Structure formats: C-alpha cells, structure tokens
Amino acid sequence: MLNNIARIKSHIKPAKIIIACLILLTVLSLSSIYSSLHQAGQLQEQEIFYKEIMWVVISWIILILFYLLNYRIYFDFAYVLYAINICLLIAVDLFGRSALGAQRWLSIGGFNFQPSELSKIITIFFLARIFSSQTDKGFLKGVLLPFFVLMINVLLIVKQPDLGTALVLVFLFFLMGLASGNKKRYFMAIIIAAIVFSPFAWNHLKDYQKKRLIVFLNPNAEPLGAGYTIIQSKIAIGSGKFLGKGFLSGTQNQFNFLPERHTDFIFTVIAEEWGFAGATMLLLIYLLVINNILAVARYQKDNFAQLLLIGMASLFFIHVFINIGMTLGILPVVGIPLLFISYGGTHLLVSFMLLGIFFNIYRHD
Amino acid sequence: MSSSKDSFIIFLKRICVTSFIILCVSLFYYQIIKGNYYLIRGKNNYVRVIPERSIRGKILDRNGIILAYDKPSFNIAVIPYQIKNKKDGVFAELADFSGLKIKTLNRNYNRKFQNFFTPVDIITDVDKKEAFRIKEEFKGEVLIDPQPQRHYDYPYEMSHLLGYVKEAAAFSERLKKYGYSPNERIGISGIEQYYDDYLRGEDGGDLIEVNSRGRIVGFLGKRNPIRGKDIYLTIDSKMQQTAYQAILDKKGALIFMDSKNGEVLALVSYPSFDPNSFVKGKDEITKFLNDKNKPMQNRAIQSIFPLGSTFKPVVAIAGLEENKLKTSTTFICKGKLNIGKAEFECENVHNDENLQEALTHSCNVYFYNAGMALGRQIMASYAEKLGLNTTTGIDLPYEKKGTIPVPSLRLRSRWYLGDTLNFSIGQGYTECSPIEIMLATNIFASGGILVKPHLIKKIDNLEIATPYGNKLNISNQNLTIVKNGLVQVVESDEGTARMLRPLNLSIAGKTGTAQTSGRPHGWFVGFFPANAPKYTICVFLENGGSSYEALKVAYYFLEKLKEQQLL
Incomplete structure (x- = not known):
C-alpha cells in the first residue's frame, strides 16, 4: 500500500513539475518579448508580439499531439527523417530567405521556418537510434561512421551560416555518444583530429563569425561592432542589481541600445527588469526541467527512450548555457536562442515537441 | 551497461549544476558586486555612436585641377532624447530665430530620424557664423553638426560628366545590401556614380557615453573614417x-x-x-x-x-x-x-x-x-x-x-x-x-x-x-x-x-x-x-x-x- 502510493507519487511528480515550469516559462517569455518591444512608452512592432502568441498556442497544441504519438515511431523513421532533413537544408541553401546576413529561413505558405532548428530534434532521433541499436561498439562503425553522417548535417548548417546550431549538434553527438557507453578515448580521438583541422575550418568562417570569435577573446577590440552588443548586454544585466528595475522599466532595453534583444539577447531584458533574483529563478526553472528529464531517463529500460531523454536534456542544457553565457560575455556570441523564452516560432515548436515526446515516454513507463 | 549509463546521467547532472552555478556566480558578480557600477552606467550614462562621415575622394582633371571635392558645411542638429517632451516648442522658437518654416524643420526631423540618441540635422548648410549664433541662443537643445558637403567648382560645365551626390536615405533599403548606411552619400549619374566604390570611403565614428544632459562623460572607442580615393580624369x-x-x-x-x-x-x-x-x-x-x-x-x-x-x-x-x-x-x-x-x-x-x-x-x-x-x-x-x-x-x-x-x-x-x-x-x-x-x-x-x-x-x-x-x-x-x-x-x-x-x-x-x-x-x-x-x-x-x-x-x-x- 505504502509502496504503491510512493510509486504513484514518483510518477506524478516529474510531469507536474515540468508542466508547472512550462507555464512559468511561457508567461515569462511573452512578458519579456512584450517588454523588449516596448519603446518610449509604446509597443513597437505589435505584430511580432501577436505572432509570438500564435506560436505559443500552436506549440501547446503540438505538445499534446506529440504526447499522444507513440515515441517508438521516431525509432522507425529516424533515418528517413534524417534524409528529409538533409534535403530541407539543401533546399534552404538553394531557395532560402536570408535575414541578418544568414540564409536560414524557408518560406512555406507565408510562414518562415528554419530547417536548422528542426534538424536539432531530428538529430536527436538519429543519434538515439544509431547509438541504441548497435551491438558492435568498435571505433569505426560505432563512432566514426555516425560522426561522418552527422557532419553532412553540420556542414550544411555551417554553410547557412548558423554556427550556433552546428555547435549544438556537435555537442549532442558527444554527450549522447558518451551516454551510450562507447569508449571515451574514441571521442577523444575525434576531438584531437578536430583540433588539428581547426585552422582549415577557420578559413571557411564568414567574416562576421570570425569577428564574433575575436570579439569574444577581446570585447574592446571593436567597440562599434560586435563588442558593442556585449558591453550593452553587460550594462543591462548589471544594472538590474538584486531585484531589478521592474516590468517595462529596463532603460537599457527601452532605449534601443541592444540589437536583437527580443531574440538572442532576451535574457538581458529579464536580468535587467527582474534582477539577480529573477535571473537565478529562471536558471532554477531550467535546472528543474533538465533534472526531471534526467531523473526519468535514469529509470528508463528502453535504450532508445533513454537516449532520447538524455538528448533532449543535453539540448536544453547546451542552449541555455551557451545563450546566457554569451550575454554575460563568458562565451562567444554564436547566435542561438534562449529556449522557451526568445522570440521565434521554430525553436519554440521544437522544444515543445521534445517535451511532448517526454510526456509520451513518461506515460509508457 | 545500465550502470555505465546511470553514472553518465549522474555525471551530466553534475555538469548542469556546475555550469549553472558558474552562470549564477557571473550574475552575482555583475548584478550584486558591480551592480551599482552598471546601474550608474545604465541610468545616468548613455552610450551613443556619433557617426563621422568619411571624406569622399576628390575628382580631378588630367592636370590635377580639382573638379569636385568635399568642403565642410554646418548643420544644426537636435538629439531626439533631449527634446522629446518639448520638441514643438523648440522647433517653433528655432523657426522664429532662423527664419525657416516649422514645416521644413519637422519634415527634416521626420525624414532623418534614426533613433533617440543620434543627432538629427534639422537645419542644413548654414554658414559658420549663423551656426554659432543659433548654438549660442539654444545652448542645451541644439548642437552644431559639421558634415562634409560635396562641391563642384564648374557646376554647369561638368554636370553631365561628374554627376552629383545625394544622401542615400530615400533608397536606403535597396542599398543596404551593398553596404550603404542610411545617411551615407551616394553618387548619382556621371563619374560620381560610376566610380562610387572608389570615391565613397568608409564612415567611422566615436562610441561615447553621455549623461542625460547630452554632455560627454566617457569615451569608449573610435573607428576612424576611411577617406575615399581621388579620381583623376582624362578630361582637360x-x-x-x-x-x-x-x-x-x-x-x-x-x-x-x-x-x-x-x-x-x-x-x-x-x-x-x-x-x-x-x-x-x-x-x-x-x-x-x-x-x-x-x-x-x-x-x-x-x-x-x-x-x-x-x-x-x-x-x-x-x-x-x-x-x-x-x-x-x-x-x-x-x-x-x-x-x-x-x-x-x-x-x-x-x-x-x-x-x-x-x-x-x-x-x-x-x-x-x-x-x-x-x-x-x-x-x-x-x-x-x-x-x-x-x-x-x-x-x-x-x-x-x-x-x-x-x-x-x-x-x-x-x-x-x-x-x-x-x-x-x-x-x-x-x-x-x-x-x-x-x-x-x-x-x-x-x-x-x-x-x-x-x-x-x-x-x-x-x-x-x-x-x-x-x-x-x-x-x-x-x-x-x-x-x-x-x-x-x-x-x-x-x-x-x-x-x-x-x-x-x-x-x-x-x-x-x-x-x-x-x-x-x-x-x-x-x-x-x-x-x-x-x-x-x-x-x-x-x-x-x-x-x-x-x-x-x-x-x-x-x-x-x-x-x-x-x-
């Protein structure tokens, strides 16, 4: 009896916590985007805000749909989806719409969406399948082959150019690969090879990407260019102090100092308006989500499901850490969104899809 | 096998917690320890980019006689943030003082406005004396904004040959992808257009901090404008x-x-x-x-x-x-x-x-x-x-x-x-x-x-x-x-x-x-x-x-x- 209750309790807990976190994140996201668009006492570019509300609604519907869909289907279709994903990326290369110097969008029926965001979720399926279904764990078939197949995807994304997403995918490879029980030295071998080839890769970066990396190493190198953003970002965050300036009162954001503040730099809005308290609360929410996913993963018997969960937890973690790290100037500005918070439809959709899958796995457990 | 995964999950959890602690520590450093410093920088000090136009290259004839060159012209500018609550009043007085129509001032203001902190030229091309007279009268509200202005010494004789320049504002959207900024001058027709890439140079600017009264309190950086190249023609x-x-x-x-x-x-x-x-x-x-x-x-x-x-x-x-x-x-x-x-x-x-x-x-x-x-x-x-x-x-x-x-x-x-x-x-x-x-x-x-x-x-x-x-x-x-x-x-x-x-x-x-x-x-x-x-x-x-x-x-x-x- 007591045992039963404990089991039910442990069953309900992670799901409830994550739902609660999701609601909090959604509210925080909409209010921050609203605030970031607020300038000189007026809401500028209202349509952006309404569009985001629509995306949120769609995302919640998607969450329910994915919750209802048996996750084993991803196992069956992992390779097919991966092939489609590559085709989409090639399509972006050929017909994509460009914004801010990068070609990342495909326009379908009036909506612009980014295949590179979609490729994150598909890569998780792909890696989960390849790492869960292999029995022979040699270096060539177990690690190197998946790595090369993944690199097709990564290189297409680098070409767009979307350095942030490409980096995320590489991190996913290492984290999920290590999780699957492959030998650590196999991955070390790849890392060493990558370091040897890095000068070659440097020559293939776009000028603005090189600039960003240089600025990361020395923010004062170019105060009018990319360094400007980091200086402004730090002023915004720092001036929030402990409790923040309050909703719609962040002067740094209100006065148009920060470019892209409703997308990649949305964290500065939160840190300025809600202070250290708000910012750490946000971190805590993320940590709760990640920890609860990992907690469910830990007792998961299906190898594939387990790797899916580890993959999504890793994805959330990498995104949050890199994004916040870059606004604080401790990581380079690579241009990836703050999941669940930043403006933008595709990444929101992808995050909710992943959580839908989480709930489905959780139900089957 | 499952124990190896188990240990990896624990390892991953530790990484997450450690990383988030690093983020919290940085936040603590910026918001609590240096919070007052950044608050002062953020509240009373505003970072502003003051663009400095590049000097456009000269056009000379085959014997080195100058046909087109940049000479300084004086504009009267306002900073929108400074006058945001009293704009109409300031404009009315300025119009009165300078003898221009309020409508003209408003039109210039609306056309050239970029953001709250970049000066907007509302009276253009006044002589130096007049510029200082206006500045004297409207000390806090206006500033003198010297800008290079194109001048042609042989206007009618050379017009078709040389063309002229104009601020790109009107077609800035179209030009953005070629690297033109909104207020940059662009050559139109003639040599000015044909050799614009050589003539135009590259704008620079100062990154400065100003207080709420528009006074400069800090200097963060500078990019020197790059002068355009001189073009010598075969023309005598x-x-x-x-x-x-x-x-x-x-x-x-x-x-x-x-x-x-x-x-x-x-x-x-x-x-x-x-x-x-x-x-x-x-x-x-x-x-x-x-x-x-x-x-x-x-x-x-x-x-x-x-x-x-x-x-x-x-x-x-x-x-x-x-x-x-x-x-x-x-x-x-x-x-x-x-x-x-x-x-x-x-x-x-x-x-x-x-x-x-x-x-x-x-x-x-x-x-x-x-x-x-x-x-x-x-x-x-x-x-x-x-x-x-x-x-x-x-x-x-x-x-x-x-x-x-x-x-x-x-x-x-x-x-x-x-x-x-x-x-x-x-x-x-x-x-x-x-x-x-x-x-x-x-x-x-x-x-x-x-x-x-x-x-x-x-x-x-x-x-x-x-x-x-x-x-x-x-x-x-x-x-x-x-x-x-x-x-x-x-x-x-x-x-x-x-x-x-x-x-x-x-x-x-x-x-x-x-x-x-x-x-x-x-x-x-x-x-x-x-x-x-x-x-x-x-x-x-x-x-x-x-x-x-x-x-x-x-x-x-x-x-x-x-x-x-x-x-």
Missing part, C-alpha cells in the same frame, strides 16, 4: 570649359577625344544643370527635372539621333571592302534619283561623281547607288562592325546604344528599297549617339582601330592602363582612300566643311544634316592633323538647323583651343 578642364562656351545656348553635345588611345578630353552636353543644387536639396531641382529641354540628359552618350551624312564614310568603307565600289567608280548625280514613283533628292546637281568627290560634296545620289549595290544587310553588318549597334563602353552610367536596321530589328512596316536608300545616307531607322558615330569615324584616324573611350586616368596614385581598342579587319588601303575623301571635305573649295580650313589644323571630317521632325540636326565629326591624327572631335546640335551651325561651333572651339595653346 580648360578644354571642357571651352567646349561648354562653344555650345552655350545651342542644344547639343561636343566631344573631344585623343584619337589614338580614346582618352576623352572634353565632353559637354547642353542644356546643363547645377549639381550643387542637388547636393543642397534646393528648389531649383524641380526646375531642372521638369524642363522640357531635358537638361539632365547627357546628349553625348544617353540619346540617339539620326546620323545623316556622317554615316556616309561607313557606307564608303563597306563598298570598298566588299569590292562594290572602286576609286574609279562614278555615278551621275542629276540632283535626284527616281525609284518607281518616289523621288530621292540630293542637295545639288553634282553630275559625274567618284567616291572622293561624293564624300567631298556629300552627294546623296552616289550613296543611294552605293547603298543599292551593297544592300541592307551588308551596310548593317559594317555599321555593327564599327560599333554603331552597341554601346562604346565609356565609363559613364546609362549609356544608350544606337539602332541600326540589322535584319533582326523589328521594323514598323516591311522593308522597301526606299528604306535601303534612306539607310545609305544615315536616315530612316539609323539612330546613334554622338559618341558612337565619333568612334566609328575615328577608325580612319586610328588606322582601323575602334578605340575604347574612357575618362579614368588615375585612382589616387595608381595609373589606370589604357584599355585596348579593337583592331578591325579593314584594309589600310581602303581606310586611306576614305580618309583622303574626308580630307577633301575640309581642304577642297567645294568641301562641305571648307569653313574649317582657315584654322590650319589639317582637319579631315564629315558633316551631316539629319532630317527629323522639326528642324534638322547638325553634325560634324572629324579629326586632325589628317596625316598623323591626334584629336577627334564630334559636334552635334539637336534641331540645330544644319551642319553649318555645327561647323561654327567646331570652329569656335578649335580656334579658342589654338588661342590658349592647348593643342
């Missing part, structure tokens, strides 16, 4: 001015060029306009734009006209090359030629005419016969060969190519024999720009080379190589035969351009009076000295009446050049 400004004097008050164009290498020494089109008024945005602009004489049009390269008799040397060389004409071939001119019921006229009754005489007298009947012998296709192919159906590639924008009735041309109706006759004397469908016929005629001066006309001589200190001309496959012997004919046009007592003989320049050339609706166009194309040509000239007068008027312009121009010892 004295020749250019003389050319302008020569054509003054006569609608048309005059081009003067080095026969051998295609360096353009003078190129004028009349009527002209004042580029300075475009730079300053004055009301005269509409006057220029609406004038029905089209002063903005560069008639030397952007308009095409019937060629008239200046086309005859082309027919002559075609006939010789195709063996349809010989020096001894004669046709009898009775002052007209009857084809069926139609009558095709000549200026005079010339009786027996050989090729040289026909050129000398500009005898239509001779060329009617030559044209019939050659046919439309061969004449068209020679006209094409001599570049009359293509642009010359001169380094100026919007050059227009001529029309030649090549077989692929869509005609208004079917081709009659009469069309062939008209074609052979440069009428009918044949229309070319002055520079095209000038180059075609120049082959008799350059020994069969279709030179490439150009205006660029040097970019900063870098000499630009002379572009290669195109050596046409035409025999020297035939070229000499036609050239001798062209010499007689001036030297013979019966030559149509004999009035140029007193200049003693040994000119060879061809006149033309082209029929058109309205008064005929006047043409003269020639080169000198005939035995070793150095210069080629083309005078075109739109509805000038006759070639005689064009000859008068040429005479005046060359005589003045001689007087100034420029030849």
Whole structure:
C-alpha cells in the first residue's frame, strides 16, 4: 500500500513539475518579448508580439499531439527523417530567405521556418537510434561512421551560416555518444583530429563569425561592432542589481541600445527588469526541467527512450548555457536562442515537441 | 551497461549544476558586486555612436585641377532624447530665430530620424557664423553638426560628366545590401556614380557615453573614417570649359577625344544643370527635372539621333571592302534619283561623281547607288562592325546604344528599297549617339582601330592602363582612300566643311544634316592633323538647323583651343 502510493507519487511528480515550469516559462517569455518591444512608452512592432502568441498556442497544441504519438515511431523513421532533413537544408541553401546576413529561413505558405532548428530534434532521433541499436561498439562503425553522417548535417548548417546550431549538434553527438557507453578515448580521438583541422575550418568562417570569435577573446577590440552588443548586454544585466528595475522599466532595453534583444539577447531584458533574483529563478526553472528529464531517463529500460531523454536534456542544457553565457560575455556570441523564452516560432515548436515526446515516454513507463 | 549509463546521467547532472552555478556566480558578480557600477552606467550614462562621415575622394582633371571635392558645411542638429517632451516648442522658437518654416524643420526631423540618441540635422548648410549664433541662443537643445558637403567648382560645365551626390536615405533599403548606411552619400549619374566604390570611403565614428544632459562623460572607442580615393580624369578642364562656351545656348553635345588611345578630353552636353543644387536639396531641382529641354540628359552618350551624312564614310568603307565600289567608280548625280514613283533628292546637281568627290560634296545620289549595290544587310553588318549597334563602353552610367536596321530589328512596316536608300545616307531607322558615330569615324584616324573611350586616368596614385581598342579587319588601303575623301571635305573649295580650313589644323571630317521632325540636326565629326591624327572631335546640335551651325561651333572651339595653346 505504502509502496504503491510512493510509486504513484514518483510518477506524478516529474510531469507536474515540468508542466508547472512550462507555464512559468511561457508567461515569462511573452512578458519579456512584450517588454523588449516596448519603446518610449509604446509597443513597437505589435505584430511580432501577436505572432509570438500564435506560436505559443500552436506549440501547446503540438505538445499534446506529440504526447499522444507513440515515441517508438521516431525509432522507425529516424533515418528517413534524417534524409528529409538533409534535403530541407539543401533546399534552404538553394531557395532560402536570408535575414541578418544568414540564409536560414524557408518560406512555406507565408510562414518562415528554419530547417536548422528542426534538424536539432531530428538529430536527436538519429543519434538515439544509431547509438541504441548497435551491438558492435568498435571505433569505426560505432563512432566514426555516425560522426561522418552527422557532419553532412553540420556542414550544411555551417554553410547557412548558423554556427550556433552546428555547435549544438556537435555537442549532442558527444554527450549522447558518451551516454551510450562507447569508449571515451574514441571521442577523444575525434576531438584531437578536430583540433588539428581547426585552422582549415577557420578559413571557411564568414567574416562576421570570425569577428564574433575575436570579439569574444577581446570585447574592446571593436567597440562599434560586435563588442558593442556585449558591453550593452553587460550594462543591462548589471544594472538590474538584486531585484531589478521592474516590468517595462529596463532603460537599457527601452532605449534601443541592444540589437536583437527580443531574440538572442532576451535574457538581458529579464536580468535587467527582474534582477539577480529573477535571473537565478529562471536558471532554477531550467535546472528543474533538465533534472526531471534526467531523473526519468535514469529509470528508463528502453535504450532508445533513454537516449532520447538524455538528448533532449543535453539540448536544453547546451542552449541555455551557451545563450546566457554569451550575454554575460563568458562565451562567444554564436547566435542561438534562449529556449522557451526568445522570440521565434521554430525553436519554440521544437522544444515543445521534445517535451511532448517526454510526456509520451513518461506515460509508457 | 545500465550502470555505465546511470553514472553518465549522474555525471551530466553534475555538469548542469556546475555550469549553472558558474552562470549564477557571473550574475552575482555583475548584478550584486558591480551592480551599482552598471546601474550608474545604465541610468545616468548613455552610450551613443556619433557617426563621422568619411571624406569622399576628390575628382580631378588630367592636370590635377580639382573638379569636385568635399568642403565642410554646418548643420544644426537636435538629439531626439533631449527634446522629446518639448520638441514643438523648440522647433517653433528655432523657426522664429532662423527664419525657416516649422514645416521644413519637422519634415527634416521626420525624414532623418534614426533613433533617440543620434543627432538629427534639422537645419542644413548654414554658414559658420549663423551656426554659432543659433548654438549660442539654444545652448542645451541644439548642437552644431559639421558634415562634409560635396562641391563642384564648374557646376554647369561638368554636370553631365561628374554627376552629383545625394544622401542615400530615400533608397536606403535597396542599398543596404551593398553596404550603404542610411545617411551615407551616394553618387548619382556621371563619374560620381560610376566610380562610387572608389570615391565613397568608409564612415567611422566615436562610441561615447553621455549623461542625460547630452554632455560627454566617457569615451569608449573610435573607428576612424576611411577617406575615399581621388579620381583623376582624362578630361582637360580648360578644354571642357571651352567646349561648354562653344555650345552655350545651342542644344547639343561636343566631344573631344585623343584619337589614338580614346582618352576623352572634353565632353559637354547642353542644356546643363547645377549639381550643387542637388547636393543642397534646393528648389531649383524641380526646375531642372521638369524642363522640357531635358537638361539632365547627357546628349553625348544617353540619346540617339539620326546620323545623316556622317554615316556616309561607313557606307564608303563597306563598298570598298566588299569590292562594290572602286576609286574609279562614278555615278551621275542629276540632283535626284527616281525609284518607281518616289523621288530621292540630293542637295545639288553634282553630275559625274567618284567616291572622293561624293564624300567631298556629300552627294546623296552616289550613296543611294552605293547603298543599292551593297544592300541592307551588308551596310548593317559594317555599321555593327564599327560599333554603331552597341554601346562604346565609356565609363559613364546609362549609356544608350544606337539602332541600326540589322535584319533582326523589328521594323514598323516591311522593308522597301526606299528604306535601303534612306539607310545609305544615315536616315530612316539609323539612330546613334554622338559618341558612337565619333568612334566609328575615328577608325580612319586610328588606322582601323575602334578605340575604347574612357575618362579614368588615375585612382589616387595608381595609373589606370589604357584599355585596348579593337583592331578591325579593314584594309589600310581602303581606310586611306576614305580618309583622303574626308580630307577633301575640309581642304577642297567645294568641301562641305571648307569653313574649317582657315584654322590650319589639317582637319579631315564629315558633316551631316539629319532630317527629323522639326528642324534638322547638325553634325560634324572629324579629326586632325589628317596625316598623323591626334584629336577627334564630334559636334552635334539637336534641331540645330544644319551642319553649318555645327561647323561654327567646331570652329569656335578649335580656334579658342589654338588661342590658349592647348593643342
């Protein structure tokens, strides 16, 4: 009896916590985007805000749909989806719409969406399948082959150019690969090879990407260019102090100092308006989500499901850490969104899809 | 196996917690420890970019005389953030004080507003004294914003050649992808447009911190503007001015060029306009734009006209090359030629005419016969060969190519024999720009080379190589035969351009009076000295009446050049 209750309790807990976190994140996201668009006492570019509300609604519907869909289907279709994903990326290369110097969008029926965001979720399926279904764990078939197949995807994304997403995918490879029980030295071998080839890769970066990396190493190198953003970002965050300036009162954001503040730099809005308290609360929410996913993963018997969960937890973690790290100037500005918070439809959709899958796995457990 | 995964999950959890602790520690450092520092920087101090315009490169003539340059002009600017609550009041007082309309100030403000912290020029181009007077009166509210302004020392003389510059604001969206910023100046028409990439340089600016009163309290960084490159032209400004004097008050164009290498020494089109008024945005602009004489049009390269008799040397060389004409071939001119019921006229009754005489007298009947012998296709192919159906590639924008009735041309109706006759004397469908016929005629001066006309001589200190001309496959012997004919046009007592003989320049050339609706166009194309040509000239007068008027312009121009010892 007591045992039963404990089991039910442990069953309900992670799901409830994550739902609660999701609601909090959604509210925080909409209010921050609203605030970031607020300038000189007026809401500028209202349509952006309404569009985001629509995306949120769609995302919640998607969450329910994915919750209802048996996750084993991803196992069956992992390779097919991966092939489609590559085709989409090639399509972006050929017909994509460009914004801010990068070609990342495909326009379908009036909506612009980014295949590179979609490729994150598909890569998780792909890696989960390849790492869960292999029995022979040699270096060539177990690690190197998946790595090369993944690199097709990564290189297409680098070409767009979307350095942030490409980096995320590489991190996913290492984290999920290590999780699957492959030998650590196999991955070390790849890392060493990558370091040897890095000068070659440097020559293939776009000028603005090189600039960003240089600025990361020395923010004062170019105060009018990319360094400007980091200086402004730090002023915004720092001036929030402990409790923040309050909703719609962040002067740094209100006065148009920060470019892209409703997308990649949305964290500065939160840190300025809600202070250290708000910012750490946000971190805590993320940590709760990640920890609860990992907690469910830990007792998961299906190898594939387990790797899916580890993959999504890793994805959330990498995104949050890199994004916040870059606004604080401790990581380079690579241009990836703050999941669940930043403006933008595709990444929101992808995050909710992943959580839908989480709930489905959780139900089957 | 599952225990290895288990341990990895624990490992991953630790990484997450550690990383988030790192983030919290950084947040703690920025928000709690340095919070006051950043709050002060954020609250009372504003970071602002003050753009500093690059100086646009100068345009100079071949002797280093400055034709276009940047000079400082003084603008009165406001910072929107400073006046945000009292804008209307400030504008009213400013309007009162400066004598401008409030409407003008508001219009400038709305058009140039970028963000709350970048100064907006609301009064432009005031003299230094006035600028300081206004600054004195409105200390806190305005600032003096000195900006480089383009100035042209020879406005009307050089306008078509140089073009002008304008702030890119109006078409900034379109230009953004080429790296232009919203308020950057961009070259429009002429050299300013063609060589904009060299002339424009790169804007820089200061990154400063100001307090809420607009006072500078910190300096964060600077990017020096990069000066644009100077462009040296092949133009001789004295020749250019003389050319302008020569054509003054006569609608048309005059081009003067080095026969051998295609360096353009003078190129004028009349009527002209004042580029300075475009730079300053004055009301005269509409006057220029609406004038029905089209002063903005560069008639030397952007308009095409019937060629008239200046086309005859082309027919002559075609006939010789195709063996349809010989020096001894004669046709009898009775002052007209009857084809069926139609009558095709000549200026005079010339009786027996050989090729040289026909050129000398500009005898239509001779060329009617030559044209019939050659046919439309061969004449068209020679006209094409001599570049009359293509642009010359001169380094100026919007050059227009001529029309030649090549077989692929869509005609208004079917081709009659009469069309062939008209074609052979440069009428009918044949229309070319002055520079095209000038180059075609120049082959008799350059020994069969279709030179490439150009205006660029040097970019900063870098000499630009002379572009290669195109050596046409035409025999020297035939070229000499036609050239001798062209010499007689001036030297013979019966030559149509004999009035140029007193200049003693040994000119060879061809006149033309082209029929058109309205008064005929006047043409003269020639080169000198005939035995070793150095210069080629083309005078075109739109509805000038006759070639005689064009000859008068040429005479005046060359005589003045001689007087100034420029030849």
